[in-house]
Amino acid sequence: MNSDLQHTLEVFPKNDFKNNLVNWFLAEQRNLPWRLNKDPYRVWVSEIMLQQTRVETVIPFYNKFMQLFPTVADLANAKEEKVLKAWEGLGYYSRARNLQSAVREVHEVYNGQVPNTPENISKLKGVGPYTAGAILSIAYGIPEPAVDGNVMRVLSRILTIREDIGVPKNRKIFEQAVRALISHEDPSAFNQGMMELGALICTPTNPACLLCPVREQCMAFENGLVNELPIKSKKKAPKQVELVVGVIKNKEGKFLIQQRPQTGLLANMWEFPTAELKSNLLSKGDTLGFFLNEEYKIEVEELAYHFSIEHVFTHLVWKIDVYVGNTIKESNSLTTHKWVSLEECKDLPFPVVHQKIYQQIEKSQL
DNA sequence: AATACGGGGCC
DNA sequence: GGCCCAGTATT
Numbered sequence: 483m484n485s486d487l488q489h490t491l492e493v494f495p496k497n498d499f500k501n502n503l504v505n506w507f508l509a510e511q512r513n514l515p516w517r518l519n520k521d522p523y524r525v526w527v528s529e530i531m532l533q534q535t536r537v538e539t540v541i542p543f544y545n546k547f548m549q550l551f552p553t554v555a556d557l558a559n560a561k562e563e564k565v566l567k568a569w570e571g572l573g574y575y576s577r578a579r580n581l582q583s584a585v586r587e588v589h590e591v592y593n594g595q596v597p598n599t600p601e602n603i604s605k606l607k608g609v610g611p612y613t614a615g616a617i618l619s620i621a622y623g624i625p626e627p628a629v630d631g632n633v634m635r636v637l638s639r640i641l642t643i644r645e646d647i648g649v650p651k652n653r654k655i656f657e658q659a660v661r662a663l664i665s666h667e668d669p670s671a672f673n674q675g676m677m678e679l680g681a682l683i684c685t686p687t688n689p690a691c692l693l694c695p696v697r698e699q700c701m702a703f704e705n706g707l708v709n710e711l712p713i714k715s716k717k718k719a720p721k722q723v724e725l726v727v728g729v730i731k732n733k734e735g736k737f738l739i740q741q742r743p744q745t746g747l748l749a750n751m752w753e754f755p756t757a758e759l760k761s762n763l764l765s766k767g768d769t770l771g772f773f774l775n776e777e778y779k780i781e782v783e784e785l786a787y788h789f790s791i792e793h794v795f796t797h798l799v800w801k802i803d804v805y806v807g808n809t810i811k812e813s814n815s816l817t818t819h820k821w822v823s824l825e826e827c828k829d830l831p832f833p834v835v836h837q838k839i840y841q842q843i844e845k846s847q848l
Numbered sequence: 849a850a851t852a853c854g855g856g857g858c859c
Numbered sequence: 860g861g862c863c864c865a866g867t868a869t870t
Contacts, residue, residue: 532865539856539864573854576868610867630865650849650866677865686863687859716861747853795854834855 484655490641490701491662499640499699500665500672506695507675510682512537515544520670522596522621523554523585529616530581530608534574537681543572554596557582558589566750566831575748575831580608598622611653616673625669627660629653632680633673638712639684639702648715721798724759726770727836729806729843730782734813736821737840738778739830747795752820752827753836754804766803778819782807789842793835804839 511517514537516528527547531540547568551557557565562582569578584606588596596617597603604614615628627633634647634656641659645652665672683690691703702708730738739752757773759766767785774780785807793800813821822830827840 529865534853534864534866535855536857536864571855573856574866576853577866580867608867612866616865628865631863632865674865681865714862719861749853793855795852797852 484645484658487641487643487655487659491659494641494663495699496663499696500663502695502699503675503679504665504668504671507671507678511674511678512682515541515548520621522598522617524548525621526596526609526613526617527551527581529613530577531572533577533613535572539572543569554585554589554594558586562750563831567829570831571834571837575751577608579749583607584609596621598624600626611657619669619673623669625661625664625666625672627657627664628673628677629656629660630677632677632684633660635686635712636676636680636684639689639708640696640700642701642705642707642711644711644713646715647712648717720795723798723800725800725802726757726759726766726773727753727802727804727839728755728757728770728774728782728785729788729804729839730755730774730780731806731808732811732813732821733809734821736813736823737827737843738780738809738811738819739822739827740819741817748833750831751833751836752830753833754839767805770805778811780809780811782809784808788846791835791838791842793838800835802835802839804842806843 516524518524528540528544531544550564550568551560560582562579565578565582566575569575587606588594597606598618600614600618603609603617604611612628612630615626618624618626619628631647634653637643637656637659638647643655643659645655679694679696683694689708691697691700691708694700697703702711728738732738738755740755742748742751742753744750755774755777757769759769764772767787771782771785774782785805788804788806791802791804793802824840824844832840
């Protein structure tokens with residue numbers, strides 16, 4: 483173990499901290515849908531949805547998802563497209579695909595029982611060190627660390643840990659700290675209490691120290707370092723990508739949509755035909771026209787600029803020009819592209835930016 | 849060790 | 860406009 487941390491922990495009032503935290507959590511915890519019971523499957527789904535996603539955002543998705551797929555068997559037997567549709571708008575869609583894949587494994591290999599050992603649960607797709615610890619502690623009462631961004635921020639302040647919380651390997655330092663502090667009587671309340679504290683009191687900016695149940699144990703508070711901790715390195719700016727999107731209507735009034743590849747960004751989601759601008763030699767309209775001709779063998783009349791839209795992802799920015807046009811092409815349905823009405827679009831999983839496009843088109847009544 | 853992977857809400 | 864969010868998989 484990190485020797486600074488080891489020394490800190492030797493003199494740290496562990497029992498006071500643990501008792502204050504657990505009692506505060508048991509008294510003040512929010513009433514959240516995944517806290518209804520300790521069904522490991524329900525806990526699992528909530529933990530996957532909560533990855534990099536705020537509680538308030540998750541709640542409506544979680545309620546709908548549990549209604550659609552109440553048990554391991556229901557999710558295992560569902561069509562992937564239905565699962566993606568339920569995830570639509572939540573982001574990080576590989577979470578949904580990995581969750582279903584892992585649930586199918588639990589259904590088949592473990593007879594529907596979510597594994598209760600670190601070794602087995604960590605083998606499941608989409609279950610990393612945080613999620614493994616969260617399920618084991620919350621659903622099974624096993625004293626394993628569940629270190630997320632909240633826990634690193636809280637412990638950084640409580641123990642004045644100066645390791646950069648943006649560096650992945652440093653998570654292990656915080657896991658060691660949790661192992662030294664965790665309640666063995668109620669590991670669930672301890673881990674959830676750490677996260678709840680981070681969400682409600684020990685927030686990134688303007689933490690509510692005067693309301694904090696462990697202020698007496700907080701070394702950052704004692705030393706006036708609350709605003710200096712945690713230390714977190716900055717991430718680099720997202721890359722800009724210029725795209726042209728075609729909203730192409732055929733004689734039957736249906737629109738051409740395509741399915742994205744099964745790996746990478748927005749995998750398996752549906753979208754309007756999209757071409758990336760790679761050189762300045764071609765205009766945007768020509769780039770799109772050649773793409774449609776090459777990919778779908780269609781000629782489009784009056785391919786005209788309609789509007790622009792920008793969409794920001796974590797690691798890139800799409801700057802999109804949307805063009806509209808008509809074709810004499812007849813409808814036929816293939817696997818990776820379809821001709822559909824705007825109403826039919828709403829039954830398929832679309833990334834938010836393409837939802838915005840079909841909403842805009844619908845509004846302008848094309 | 850770095851990068852890919854969504855989307856929204858807050859300051 | 861940047862930061863952050865109950866992170867994980869891949870390279």
